[in-house]
Amino acid sequence: SESELLACIHQIKLYFYYILADEFASVGIPTPAKLDARCVHLSFDEMRRDGFADDGLFDQMKVFFLPLTMIEHDLTINDVQWRNLSRDRLREREQLLEKQQRLVDELTEKEDEYYRHDDSIRKLRK
Structure with missing residues (x-):
């Protein structure tokens, strides 16, 4: 699915940042978020399309994942x-x-x- 592909790409970004953290830090590139917000939104949209019962819970669950999609720069x-x-x-x-x-x-x-x-x-x- 599209959300899985985005998640894999984001994992690659996180891996490169982990391996090259010192180099990224030296040039001022901020730490990437733990989750890509697009992945979170897409995954819940895909679950709705696949017929999973929502009952309004999906939007509440998105809020739970929100802190993982933020970086330090977003909070300053x-x-x-x-x-x-x-x-x-x-x-x-x-x-x-x-x-x-x-x-x-x-x-x-x-x-x-x-x-x-x-x-x-x-x-x-x-």
Whole structure:
């Protein structure tokens, strides 16, 4: 199958990296991932095509294999990315605080209205 061929090619890549690790490291070539993400996706697609019952479990299983398809470079975050994340979180926080304030103001108005109506009802009952 196609996924098996890709897996074999990836094994060859891993073997060469293992044998020539020092040379690859000296020129800055990163360690390859343990699994090729295409192999993971293709293998589950092939299992579906071959008639294996999915029941939604295949997609959950893909998530299990995800860490094996990543390399150290995928996990690094540079300063620009940190600033962007920080800016986005700050903007989101400000929006949430504004929404909270609007909701508190709306609640206060509703409470005031409730008590005005309650007072009116009490006066009418007397």
